Amino acid sequence: MGSLGMYSESAVRKKSSRGYDVPEGVDIRGRYDEEFARILNKEALLFVADLQRTFRNHIRYSMECRREAKRRYNEGAVPGFDPATKYIRESEWTCASVPPAVADRRVEITGPVERKMIINALNSGAKVFMADFEDALSPNWENLMRGQINLKDAVDGTISFHDKARNKVYKLNDQTAKLFVRPRGWHLPEAHIFIDGEPATGCLVDFGLYFFHNHANFRRSQGQGSGPFFYLPKMEHSREAKIWNSVFERAEKMAGIERGSIRATVLIETLPAVFQMDEILYELRDHSVGLNCGRWDYIFSYVKTFQAHLDRLLPDRVQVGMAQHFMRSYSDLLIRTCHRRGVHAMGGMAAQIPIRDDPKANEMALELVRKDKLREAKAGHDGTWAAHPGLIPACMEVFTNSMGNAPNQIRSARRDDAANLTEDDLLQQPRGVRTLEGLRLNTRVGIQYLAAWLTGTGSVPLYNLMEDAATAEISRVQNWQWLKYGVELDGDGLGVRVNKELFARVVEEEMERIEREVGKEKFRKGMYKEACKMFTRQCTAPTLDDFLTLDAYNHIVIHHPRELSRL
Numbered sequence: 204m205g206s207l208g209m210y211s212e213s214a215v216r217k218k219s220s221r222g223y224d225v226p227e228g229v230d231i232r233g234r235y236d237e238e239f240a241r242i243l244n245k246e247a248l249l250f251v252a253d254l255q256r257t258f259r260n261h262i263r264y265s266m267e268c269r270r271e272a273k274r275r276y277n278e279g280a281v282p283g284f285d286p287a288t289k290y291i292r293e294s295e296w297t298c299a300s301v302p303p304a305v306a307d308r309r310v311e312i313t314g315p316v317e318r319k320m321i322i323n324a325l326n327s328g329a330k331v332f333m334a335d336f337e338d339a340l341s342p343n344w345e346n347l348m349r350g351q352i353n354l355k356d357a358v359d360g361t362i363s364f365h366d367k368a369r370n371k372v373y374k375l376n377d378q379t380a381k382l383f384v385r386p387r388g389w390h391l392p393e394a395h396i397f398i399d400g401e402p403a404t405g406c407l408v409d410f411g412l413y414f415f416h417n418h419a420n421f422r423r424s425q426g427q428g429s430g431p432f433f434y435l436p437k438m439e440h441s442r443e444a445k446i447w448n449s450v451f452e453r454a455e456k457m458a459g460i461e462r463g464s465i466r467a468t469v470l471i472e473t474l475p476a477v478f479q480m481d482e483i484l485y486e487l488r489d490h491s492v493g494l495n496c497g498r499w500d501y502i503f504s505y506v507k508t509f510q511a512h513l514d515r516l517l518p519d520r521v522q523v524g525m526a527q528h529f530m531r532s533y534s535d536l537l538i539r540t541c542h543r544r545g546v547h548a549m550g551g552m553a554a555q556i557p558i559r560d561d562p563k564a565n566e567m568a569l570e571l572v573r574k575d576k577l578r579e580a581k582a583g584h585d586g587t588w589a590a591h592p593g594l595i596p597a598c599m600e601v602f603t604n605s606m607g608n609a610p611n612q613i614r615s616a617r618r619d620d621a622a623n624l625t626e627d628d629l630l631q632q633p634r635g636v637r638t639l640e641g642l643r644l645n646t647r648v649g650i651q652y653l654a655a656w657l658t659g660t661g662s663v664p665l666y667n668l669m670e671d672a673a674t675a676e677i678s679r680v681q682n683w684q685w686l687k688y689g690v691e692l693d694g695d696g697l698g699v700r701v702n703k704e705l706f707a708r709v710v711e712e713e714m715e716r717i718e719r720e721v722g723k724e725k726f727r728k729g730m731y732k733e734a735c736k737m738f739t740r741q742c743t744a745p746t747l748d749d750f751l752t753l754d755a756y757n758h759i760v761i762h763h764p765r766e767l768s769r770l
């Protein structure tokens with residue numbers, strides 16, 4: 204448990220906030236629950252408030268810089284390497300050595316912080332489980348607070364789950380995966396916790412509460428003396444990594460643990476960040492365990508960054524794979540950068556999941572996953588992601604065949620050849636066609652994903668693929684761009700220009716198809732109509748919303764006493 208020594212007496216003064224016992228300046232507007240109150244105790248809230256107060260101006264400035272960069276890209280600029288930080292890219296330095304507890308990360312499973320899934324993931328045979336508050340989670344109050352409770356029980360080793368329908372009890376095995384936690388991105392507020400009259404920053408809430416309650420137990424039971432471990436999403440610049448580094452240092456100081464105990468893997472999943480990989484590792488050099496190719500957000504970011512560049516339109520979403528030159532270049536440069544700096548270069552997520560009712564289709568899906576993992580292992584990645592426990596044996600086999608008994612390829616796959624990759628390689632426009640069927644699929648997937656998200660589910664199987672916030676974003680921004688610029692699509696061999704009338708017809712027809720596919724009852728009870736309205740607005744808006752989940756978030760914020768609230 205943390206010490207309160209660094210905070211003043213007045214700051215810990217007791218004040219009631221809708222039943223919660225809170226420090227001065229903190230207001231909890233989410234539903235009261237006795238179990239939540241154990242997570243939201245005064246000391247933990249004080250720690251979160253301290254992080255918020257210390258870093259809020261830095262965060263605000265970083266978000267302003269994002270807006271400024273967007274303005275430049277929209278005026279025709281393209282991202283590139285920063286001449287001012289050439290010395291960081293060109294000088295020789297390494298990150299702190301990899302903690303033994305996480306030397307071998309050949310397969311990592313990911314999933315939302317849902318109770319049964321946490322147990323299944325920790326028992327899955329993967330080396331690491333990334334518990335997700337981000338792409339895979341709909342961040343409503345219940346999910347977030349239950350997620351914190353679940354993680355605490357997981358770290359304590361006491362987590363269990365009784366599936367009453369199947370009369371099955373879930374418990375942890377003796378051997379479990381190592382836990383990493385992914386807090387939300389910098390852009391998302393937490394509107395159920397106000398600090399000094401403003402919504403808290405979502406990721407500081409996720410990180411702060413998890414760290415406060417678990418650092419000691421984690422280091423004892425999981426980290427072999429180091430940790431806790433994190434994944435950091437959606438950064439666009441090393442200044443954002445610098446904030447995380449300072450957050451970690453402050454947390455270590457509060458906990459009285461050695462500097463460099465906390466370790467994090469940064470997802471390189473925005474286009475600007477690929478030009479900042481050395482700089483990001485440099486800022487986090489005492490706290491880093493590598494980088495990861497977050498390919499889905501990366502594709503989303505390519506469209507978003509080039510939203511106003513008509514000469515850089517993407518083909519249909521299904522055609523933008525890792526074999527495209529710009530994607531392969533990104534993965535190769537990430538491997539080279541990480542290995543030069545002595546840390547893991549993690550691969551990403553293949554979208555295929557097991558198909559239970561069709562063995563032939565299942566084998567084809569597995570084969571696609573194997574092929575993707577083989578490319579990653581041969582390229583020099585140290586491990587990869589799996590979306591489902593059923594994929595772990597295949598991923599494990601591919602990486603073990605490639606790496607043998609070595610825990611990783613940090614020393615053996617230097618990939619110095621990738622040092623020659625240029626800005627042009629990283630930005631090369633992907634090849635492929637844009638089709639009416641692509642517009643239809645984007646629409647069908649986007650609406651169904653949003654409908655699930657609004658009802659509390661952040662990752663879903665759709666058409667035998669995993670869909671989450673990152674994959675759904677591609678559907679949204681691609682539709683927006685095609686509509687905005689009246690792009691010509693291939694519609695069964697005929698050129699069809701996208702406009703509002705065509706899109707309205709596509710939306711109507713795809714809604715009918717969704718209703719047929721999910722059944723009338725589920726369609727009526729679900730939030731498909733609300734999702735359709737939201738998705739349509741986002742695709743037809745005059746300016747592109749930065750994130751799908753920012754608008755949608757307003758619809759899942761519930762303040763107590765019960766009232767729907769808009770930020």
Ligand SMILES: CC(=O)SCCNC(=O)CCNC(=O)[C@H](O)C(C)(C)COP(=O)(O)OP(=O)(O)OC[C@H]1O[C@@H](n2cnc3c(N)ncnc32)[C@H](O)[C@@H]1OP(=O)(O)O
Nearest residue numbers: 313314320323324338339499552590591662663664669673
């Ligand atoms: C772009 C990115 O950011 S990728 C990372 C973020 N995305 C994710 O993490 C997605 C994680 N995966 C998932 O959420 C799920 O696998 C889905 C939604 C894609 C598919 O879910 P379902 O259709 O419910 O899977 P299915 O019915 O086959 O599940 C079978 C069993 O596996 C379990 N399972 C499935 N996926 C996972 C997982 N990722 N972690 C742990 N357990 C899982 C289920 O809980 C179920 O357990 P049970 O048999 O004990 O009841």
Ligand SMILES: O=CC(=O)O
Nearest residue numbers: 497498499500673
């Ligand atoms: O977070 C992972 C991604 O692909 O996006």
Ligand SMILES: [Mg+2]
Nearest residue numbers: 338497500673
């Ligand atoms: Mg992502």
